[in-house]
Amino acid sequence: MGFADDHLIPLVDEGLGNSAYLLDLGDGRALAIDAGRDLRALRTAAGRRGLTVAFAADTHLHADFLSGAVQLAHEDGATVLASAAGHRAFPHQALADRDEVDLGGLVLRALSTPGHTDEHLSFLLLDGARELGIFTGGSLIVNSAARTDLLGPERTGELARAQYRSLRRLAELPDQTAVWPTHGAGSFCSAPPGTERTSTIGAEKRANPLLAVPDEDAFVEALLASLGTYPAYFDRLGELNRRGPAPLTAQPLLPALAAAEVRTLMADGGRAVDVRPAADYAAGHVPGSLSIPLRGRFATWLGWLLPDTAPLVFVMGEDQDPSEIVRQAYKIGYERLAGRLTGGMNAWLADGNPQATTAFVTADRAAGRPYLDVRQEAEFAAGHVPGSVHIELGVLEAAAADVPAGPVVACGHGERAMTAASLLERAGRTDIAVLDGGPADYAAAHGRRLVQGAGGRRP
Template identity: 75%
Template sequence: MGFAEDHLIPLVDEGLGNSAYLLDLGDGRALAVDAGRDLRALRAAARRRRLTVAYAADTHLHADFLSGAVQLAHDAGATVLASAAGRRAFPHRGLADGDEVDLGGLHLRALATPGHTDEHLSFLLLDGGRGVGVFTGGSLIVDSAARTDLLGAERTEELARAQYHSLRRLAVLPEETAVWPTHGAGSFCSAPPGAERTTTIAAQKRTNPLLAAPDEEAFVRRLVASLGSYPAYFARLSERNRRGPTVLAGTPPLPALEAGQVKALLADGGQVVDVRPAAAFAAGHIPGAISIPLREQFATWLGWLLPDTTPLAFVVGDGQDAEEVVWQAYKIGYERLAGHLAGGMPAWRTAGGSAATTAFVTADQASDGPYLDVRQEAEYAAGHVPGALHLELGDLAEPAGHAADAPAGVVVACGHGERAMTAASLLERAGHTGVSVLAGGPAEYAAAHGMRLEAAADGGDR
């Protein structure tokens, strides 16, 4: 059976900004590309189509999530397809540039496209010898290319030059060739906000500013200039993916803990993570707890702000899914999950535990005092409150120690309040008092205080 567009099922992780793909091969088998460790959506899609995953391909050694390929090999007998240059320490079919895999009518051709990583492959899908689409991973993505600084600052330019040649190689594919990247909008590996998840070679030749660069030097300047910060956990996962993640037997447990057990965990150096909405955390929380609301971006901030070696206990609110906490943590390699507080904050108070509060204020209630903006650099540059102090949320966590740079009595703000509440919890853990959190963003604050937002071009603080 040949390729049809409805045979390809994109599976988007909105929190990490990534896409995995499940390709129906037409004979009851499927190919999975860049599947993550949280396989719930992929398995549901396979069940709907009555498919068995026969192949699991990884375009590169991922830094932002643990691969699900080893799990698929264990559970379904899938053949893992990956770069031979990646030296993976588990059974797989190692591929080099130009190698082809017969999928049973369709073929997959490996194209060496280094840049995002050294061993990066793109996979060209062939139907009767004709290329119908290419899985580009972290090479060519929608209107950009994935970052090249994950292997250290000393190699950023070298890899950017490799990325230049990789994108040029992909750009000579027929213009009608579909482009199926892994990294997309929301990914700290790359993509500009609001970008589409998939594209074509023709569309990228029209709209991708990196492909429009007149020469290699201009390309490198543009790509390197676009690189912002990225989560701390990225430094660990490539090697874990090379070794192969531990195979899991179902959803790992998150045991119920009594208040006394949580107190003991804190005394032994553990950490409480409060996953309730920001307003619930503000109204009362365990002193020293870190607020990371359970939402799509939960894994990113967990991995950015806390080490994976610290035992974690969670405060979960009514109606929140503890299983979601587990998978968000496990997909980025956080496995030291001690459990969740049984009965939540009411049980904590009943057991005599103290509770702290944080002021959560609207723009008109916020003081005119120091204003701390914890958004990413690009967000801040696009428009911020005049005179605002800017520290990215990721810079407030230990061991960076930038929490000490925040002034007393500060109003903490982001775009809506979730990241600001996380920042406030870090400041409070570091000993700050009188911290308040803005329920809203800079536009609301500026309007309430008679200001006009500044952009970086205005000469405002950076």
């Protein structure tokens, strides 16, 4: 078949900052690239065209989501395509450098591009001798390259040097070759901010700063300097993907639990997660519960702040969908979902249980309090309140003892700040207020200007 632009369908997970791809092969079959376990968008796209997934290719052992390849093999009979060097423990077609797969007119050629992981492959899509595009996974991404520290600090420098060589190899492709990365803006796998998720080899050669460095040492220095923190669950998921997540035979449910059952579960080591908006949590919540509002980033913070070994119970609002909680939890391997509080906070209070509240204040009411900024380092460096204390949300629980007395906790809008406050309250703090807004709101209310640069005041 000939290739047309509409044969390739990007499937963007805005919450994780990633793109999967569905390639219509023109004969009722499709190729899926880096599909996640949440297959809703893929199924919708395939259904519109009457496609069955014949091939499911993974560029690498993903750290940020569970692969959907095993599920596609189970449901559609798809052949899983993956690196032989990944030693996956489930049936797959193991590929080495320059191995090719006939897709029925088009050809997929594996190119070894280690760096993000040591078994990483990129997949070059060929129509005869013409290079149509390359699925680069976590190798070359728009204006950057994916992080190289996921296999531990002792491997970071070595993998950064491998990433340098991989990007140079990809840059040898013709300038018009399309670049289809997996990691994009919003991914903790080190994609820079921006709106573009695809590119071309020529555009990257012109604009990607990592392709403009003079040598390998400069590349390593630049790449490692760009690495921020990443969610704790990243350290576990690569091995789960190597073993292969068990296929789901039915949509998992979130059982309804009475208040007494929730109380017993928490007493036995379970954790309560309140997924309501920040303002609702502030007005009244189960003592000891963790606030993670249900939104695109829900899975990221669930996996960053909670272990995957504790049973979880959820406090929801009346208009929230329990199936969305399940899908987001399952896509990062969190399956110990005990249930949800039936009737929400009204039922909790009707059963005679106490509630806690958190001060949620506008900028004009935050004067006189130390300003605790819990955003990521790059966000903080881009503009912060002068004199603010900076402790990222991901490390706050371990640093709770260092938080100054009576702070107003802030992020960009209030969601992460409420999560931070819930962590501090769980640690015994009762003097916390949360800013309803962000640094620009605070600066405007107090006649101050934001300052740029890293290295905010630490306690």
